[in-house]
Structures are given as structure tokens and as C-alpha cells.
Amino acid sequence: MNGLEAVLLTIITASTPLLLAAVGELVTERSGVLNLGVEGMMIMGAVTGFAAAHTTGSAAVGVAAAIATGVAMALLFAFLTQTLAANQMATGLALTLFGIGLSGLIGQSFTGLPGVKLGAVYLPWLSDLPLVGPVLFAQDVLVYASVAITAAVAWMFKRTRSGLVIRAVGSNHHSAHALGYDVAGVRYRCIAFGGACAGLAGAYLSLVYTPQWIENMAAGRGWIALALVVFATWSPNRVAVGAYLFGTVWIMGLYAQAIGVAIAPQFLASLPYLVTIAALLAISGNRTLTKVNTPACIGQTFVPDR
Template identity: 70%
Template structure:
């Protein structure tokens, strides 16, 4: 394997959890809901996925458990914000704190235990092709799932009636309600979808990226996923490009440390977060860019008047 191929493989590995978490949040925000609890949902997916895989010996059962853990955590957020009408920002932060604390409790007995790695796809002949074999035909299944979800979300949002309803609810929930759409039900469904993808992102960390459980192993990736949604101006194709760009920045810092570059390792480790801040600053200085595609009802609670 050439050094360049190894770098590209690690970039894909670093980018996939960001893409999985962010594509779900994009759908949630397109419906008008701002969920800041991605970090908490991801870490719950990571610990539940690792625990299930370790107990059963099946990585796929771990993936399923992680998905349901993400959905359960997201539905708690949905119950609080859509039914009990709590503040979405405060509730999302609370969900993140709850997830970090609860995952530490659940995972306390799994620290240091060997994990079960999700095996890569292997296609005879194709996976052995030089240069493109492992990059295109030899990835783990969640990489392909992340790409399929991105393409599927783009198609559904832009070319189907379901996507039109989601965008209508996010743009003007009062008008959507007047047309007969069930705003709260649509938002619950989108929140659950976002929870499922965040759970998958967590499973990727504990079953693929580093097949073990480490407390707080999400390391701020949920916040980067949130920034990616804004960075992409709520467009799936831009989101995918941004995820791989941020993943590349992440790996650049790791490779620079390994090569002994004369820069403090703490500074190199902060590169993804610095890139996140710079991207948000650039977008915020361009008013047209910051408003384009932004759901008008984002973060606003909805109470049916009839």
C-alpha cells in the first residue's frame, strides 16, 4: 500500500462519523428543529454499540444497538421539546451532558476490554485492484451506508413529496399546519432519523475507528457535525464535501505529529476545531451565504392553535 493510499483511507475513516452524524442533523434542522444533543447521542451509540458487540460477539448487533440507543436518546429530546415545549438549545445541551454522564456509567465495566471490529467489505478481484481497490471496494459497510444516506437524503429532500413536507414544516410551520400537515409528527420522525444516524456515528467510533470503549471517545465530533450543517448551508452534497475536508484536517494533524513537525501536539490536535471556527466566521461574514437555505422556523417551537 502506498503512503498516499494509506492517507486517503485514514481520511475516509476519520470523515465517516462526521458525515453520519451531520446528515441526520441536516434533516432535523430542515424540519425546523435545532438539536444540540448530537454529542450525547453519539456517545450513547458508541457505548451501547460496544457493549452489545462485546456481549454477543456480533459487530452487527452492536450497530443495531447503537442505532436504537441514538433513537431513544433523540426521542427524549423530542418529548421535551416537541411535547413539553422546552427550549431547544437548553434541552440539546442537557441531552449532551446526560449522554456523556450516562455513557460513562454504562461503560465503566467495559474499559480496557477487547472490542469486536466490523469487518471490511471484500469483493474478489475488485478489492485487490491497485490504488482504487481498497479505497472503493474494500471499505467497511458503514462507509457505504454513509454515502447511501447522503444520496438518499438529497433525493428525498429535493425530489419527493416527503422532502417537500419536511422543508415546508421547517420553513413555515404555521402555514404547513394550515395545509393539514402534522408538524409535530413530522418533526418527531426527523428527530428519530437524526438520532439513528448519530447512533451509527457512535457505533463507527467504537466498532471501526478504534474498536474499544474509551470514555468521552466522541471528543467533540458532535459539535463539528453541527458546524458542518451550517457550513454546508443545509445542502447534502456540500455536507459530504465538508465532512471529508474536516476529516482531512483531522488526519493532517495526526500525520504532522507522527512526522515530528516542530509544532506543539496540542496545537495540531486543535486543528479540526480551529477549522470549524474559521468556517463559521467566513460564513457569518457573508449575510447572503448565511441565510441561504436556512429554515425560517429553525429552533422555534410549534403549538397547534386548533
């Protein structure tokens, strides 16, 4: 494996969790719901994914457990915000605080244990191609899944009726309700989808990225995923570009350290967070792009009058 291959591979591994979490949150936000609990759902996915894989010895079981946990956490959020009409920001924050606490509690007995690494998929002939083979065609299932999910979401919003309904619910819940769409139901499903994706992202962290449990291993990735959705102005394709951009920044810090750049490691480590702020600035300055694409009802509690 040469240097370039190694760099490209690490970029893909750093970008995939961001992409997974961001594309799930994108669907949630398109339906008009801001779920600030991505970080919490992700970290819970990571810990249950690791625990299930370690206990059963099967990474697939780990992935399934992570998805289930993500969905369960998301449904808790959905119950509070949709059924009990609670404030979305506060509930999302609660989900993150709860997730970080509970994952620490669950993970305590799994700290330092060897993990199960999700294996790479070998594609005959394709995986043997020079450069392209190892980078693009010898990845694990989740990398392919992240790309497939993004493509599917892009297709759904562009070409299908469900995509249209979700956008309608997110753009104007009163009109969507008046047209007879089940606003709360659509949102429940979108929130659950976001949870599943965040859970997957967590599984990727604890089963592929670093196959072990480290407390707080999401390290703000859930929040960066939230920023990514804004940065991509709610477009699935731009989320993919953004995720790879951020993944590259995340990795750059590590490589800069490896080649001995004379900057304190703490500054390199805070780079992804600073770049996130810069990215938010760059996109927020562009009023047309943000104004046109922001789901109009985002973060608002829906109060139907029958």
C-alpha cells in the same frame, strides 16, 4: 499498502462519523428543529454499540444497538421539545450532558476490553484494483452506508414529496400546520432519524475507528457535525464535502506529528476546533448563501392555534 493509500484510508475513517452525524442532524434541522444533543446521542451510540458487540461477539448487533440507542435518546428530546414544548437549546444541551454522563457510567465496566471490529466488505474484482480498490472498494458497511444515506437524503429533499413536507415544516410551521401537515409528527420522525444517524456515527467510532471503549471518545465530533451542517448551509452534498474536509484536517494533525513537525501536539490537536470556527466564519460571512438556506423556523417552539 503504500503511503498514499494509508492517508486516504485514514481520511475516510476520520470523515465517516462526521458525515453520518451531520447528515442526520441536517434532516432534523431542515424540519426546523435544532438538536444540540448530537454529541450525547453519538457517545451513547458508541458505548452501547461497543457493549452489545462485546457481549454478543457480533458487530452487527452492536450497530443495531447503537442505532436503537440513538433513536431512544432522540425520542426523549422529541418528547420534551415537541410534546412538552420545552426550549430546544436547553433540552439539546441536557441530552449531551446526560449522554456523556450515562455513557461514562455504562462504559466503566467495558474500559480496556477488546472490541469487535466491524469487518471490511470484500467486493470481488473491484477490491483488487490498484489504489482505488483498497481505498474505495474494501471499506466496511458503515462507510458505504454514510454515502448511501447522504445520497438518499439529497434525493429525498430534491425529488420527493416527503422532502418537500419536511422543508415546509421547517420553513414555516404555521403555514404547514394550516395546510394540514402534522408538524409535530414530521418533526418527531426527523429527530428520530437524526438520532439513528448519530447512533451509527457512535457505532463507527467504537467498532471501526478505535475498536474499544474510551471515555468521552466522541471528543467534540458531535459538535463539529453541528457546525458542519451550518457550514454546508443545509445541503446534503455540501455536508459530504465538508465532512471530508474536516476529516482531512483531523488527520493532518496526526500526520504532522508523525513526520516530526516542530509544533506542540496540543496545538495540532486543537486544529480541528479552530478550523471549525474558521469555517463557520467563512460561511457566516456569506449572507446570501446562509440567509437563503437557513430553515426559517429553526429552534423555534411550535405553538399551533387550532
